[in-house]
Amino acid sequence: MNDTGSCRSPGEHKDRKTGLILFGILVILIGCLCLLLVPLMMISLAVTKSAPGVTAPDTGSIVTALVIYAVMGISFIWLGVGSIMARRWARTLLLIMSWLWLAVGVTSLCVMVFILPQALAQPQPSIESIPQAAQTIALFFAFTFLTIFFIVLPGILVFFYRSRHVKATCEANDPRIPWTDACPPAVLSFSLLMAFGAVGMLFMPVIYNPVFPLFGILLTGLPAGALWAVAVVVWLYAAWGLYKLKVEALWVTGGVLGFQTLSATVTFLRIEPIEMMRKMGYPEQQLEQIQQMGMFQGHWFLVTTIGSIVVLFGSLVYVRRYFNTPQKELATER
Secondary structure, three states: OOOOOOOOOOOOOOOOHHHHHHHHHHHHHHHHHHHHHHHHHHHHHHHHHHOOOOOOOOHHHHHHHHHHHHHHHHHHHHHHHHHHOOOHHHHHHHHHHHHHHHHHHHHHHHHHHHHHHHHHHOOOOOOOOOOHHHHHHHHHHHHHHHHHHHHHHHHHHHHHHOOHHHHHHHHHHOOOOOHHHOOOHHHHHHHHHHHHHHHHHHHHHHHOOOEEEEOOEEEEHHHHHHHHHHHHHHHHHHHHHHHOOOHHHHHHHHHHHHHHHHHHHHHHHHOOHHHHHHHHOOOHHHHHHHHHOOOOOOOHHHHHHHHHHHHHHHHHHHHHHHHHOOHHHHHHHO
């Protein structure tokens, strides 16, 4: 019996082409919204710089945000077109992106539960304290927006694109085997995370002063830049090796994650994260605002950093089973 209550053979599926088109349009609209944020942020930055008593974000933060929104916008539009065309690669990448979006959304919402109330309660220069009622209303709308955009929306995308009917529809309309089917989706997700992490590490020392935390010390200058370059190469190799289902890539990935976890633990038990940001070149006024918001109170930064790497370790253990699996079983999994 299928979900409608009628008999259906295992090989049959419901045609979800209309759904792929509608969701593809939705994804394109999300991409357009991301691209729209680029000029809006530039306008906001210009207004902030001219406003008295207001600290404008540093150039590095603005450049980082602009690049992220631009890449996200182009990616969503590209994937939305692929969904409309019922391409297999588009469904796979949209499912991966939606899962990551949902995971980041849940994490961000949990962090904002602690940070946002403290930020609203902090007195701002030349601005009267925000009344309690106004704080409550602001928090309600902020968390409602975050819940809809970072939980509900990606959750709906996950629910749709993980459907076996959607998968079968894409396979029927796009019989060619795409590059996304070279490895199981779970492995592809981890490979893409490593690749994007490498790209992020590549640009970070360019946007900010190079600073590398190494077992209790903060290296700067040429030594830090050299270590970041080594890290980029290792992460790129890990991404390529995981995609190719090479067992040695598992060991390399586990080793580099273990090294960075231990190094971060030792460093941030001895040095406040704000000191690393100061050496990176963040403006002092912005650092003061970050401290006032309580973002680095206690060891929550260290806990979240280690927690993120622990999650990556767990994911690595999970995908390990695919590296000794016969190709026929991998094809069935995909």
